[in-house]
Amino acid sequence: MEEDFKVIDNYLMVKMPEEVDHHKSQQISKTADKYIVTEGVGNVVFDFEDTKFMDSSGIGIILGRYKKISYFGGKVFAINADSRVKRTLMICGLHKVIEIME
Amino acid sequence: METARSLTENLKKRRINKNEMRVEFDAVSENESFARVAVAAFVTPLNPTLEEIADIKTAVSEAVTNAIIHGYDREELIQEEKEAKVVMHCKLSEDVLSVEITDEGRGIDNIEQAMEPLFTTKPEMDRSGMGFAFMEAFMDDLEVISQPGVGTTVLMKKKLGTMSWIRQEE
Ligand SMILES: Nc1ncnc2c1ncn2[C@@H]1O[C@H](COP(=O)(O)OP(=O)(O)OP(=O)(O)O)[C@@H](O)[C@H]1O
Ligand SMILES: [Mg+2]
Numbered sequence: 001m002e003e004d005f006k007v008i009d010n011y012l013m014v015k016m017p018e019e020v021d022h023h024k025s026q027q028i029s030k031t032a033d034k035y036i037v038t039e040g041v042g043n044v045v046f047d048f049e050d051t052k053f054m055d056s057s058g059i060g061i062i063l064g065r066y067k068k069i070s071y072f073g074g075k076v077f078a079i080n081a082d083s084r085v086k087r088t089l090m091i092c093g094l095h096k097v098i099e100i101m102e
Numbered sequence: 103m104e105t106a107r108s109l110t111e112n113l114k115k116r117r118i119n120k121n122e123m124r125v126e127f128d129a130v131s132e133n134e135s136f137a138r139v140a141v142a143a144f145v146t147p148l149n150p151t152l153e154e155i156a157d158i159k160t161a162v163s164e165a166v167t168n169a170i171i172h173g174y175d176r177e178e179l180i181q182e183e184k185e186a187k188v189v190m191h192c193k194l195s196e197d198v199l200s201v202e203i204t205d206e207g208r209g210i211d212n213i214e215q216a217m218e219p220l221f222t223t224k225p226e227m228d229r230s231g232m233g234f235a236f237m238e239a240f241m242d243d244l245e246v247i248s249q250p251g252v253g254t255t256v257l258m259k260k261k262l263g264t265m266s267w268i269r270q271e272e
Contacts, residue, residue, distance in 0.1 A: 019135060021131075021134050021135065022131050022134055022170070022171060023132060023134050023135065026227075026228075029228050053163075054160075055160050055167065055233075055236065056164060056167075056230055056233050057167065060229050060230045063228075063230050084153075084156050088160070092230065092232050
């Protein structure tokens with residue numbers, strides 16, 4: 001789990017699991033918040049390279065972190081999302097608040 | 103003309119496609135992935151597309167997760183040593199999948215409000231209020247039956263693998 005989190009400069013890189021669901025999401029949010037609060041990381045990058053499934057739990061992870069860091073001017077990025085994950089993000093209008101990159 | 107005729111011929115010849123499955127499992131998050139895999143395996147005879155499978159898995163995941171996190175109150179269950187179960191009842195009839203997900207939990211006070219996008223009673227748990235919106239977006243039909251103190255049933259339908267069985271028979 002911990003190896004899926006890396007801090008590079010002011011960015012927290014989070015490698016998302018193959019299946020992002022409620023079972024996995026609580027631990028991801030908790031660990032991400034530890035870095036945001038204790039290490040004071042300003043921006044978060046969610047890497048979906050390995051992700052083949054995501055439900056609304058993934059939306060909750062992203063929005064929850066967004067609320068925490070945007071208050072201090074931080075940004076959230078989603079990278080390497082396949083078309084399915086992208087579609088799920090777009091249905092919720094998340095592309096309006098975070099940056100979805102290739 | 104010719105293709106239209108052979109199509110109706112095939113329609114008459116084909117056997118009626120029916121199947122049913124009912125699973126009951128503990129209301130714990132480990133079983134969310136089990137429910138997704140089970141429903142995906144159940145629909146394979148209809149040759150669904152990858153997109154259709156992903157739609158069904160997402161919708162089922164939403165309904166099962168809701169039963170687990172909203173239907174039942176974990177602390178109350180532990181205190182009162184109660185059991186909490188979720189039932190997933192799947193039916194195939196022709197090329198339509200119906201999935202019914204039932205819990206005997208707290209129920210929903212206001213169904214209309216609950217189904218509104220972004221409405222959630224658990225914002226502190228990082229829920230975004232998008233579950234019902236996803237079920238609606240990814241399935242053809244969604245019905246919610248609920249009674250406070252009794253439980254909730256979510257009924258979803260999706261037409262899939264259109265025509266794939268004709269190709270198989272030829
Ligand atoms: N099985 C259920 N039992 C009791 N209440 C439910 C049930 N399913 C849904 N609800 C209620 O309906 C609300 C909306 O559900 P929905 O799935 O749309 O959003 P959510 O679960 O709160 O957030 P998300 O699904 O995005 O994580 C829930 O917050 C809850 O109050
Ligand atoms: Mg939900």
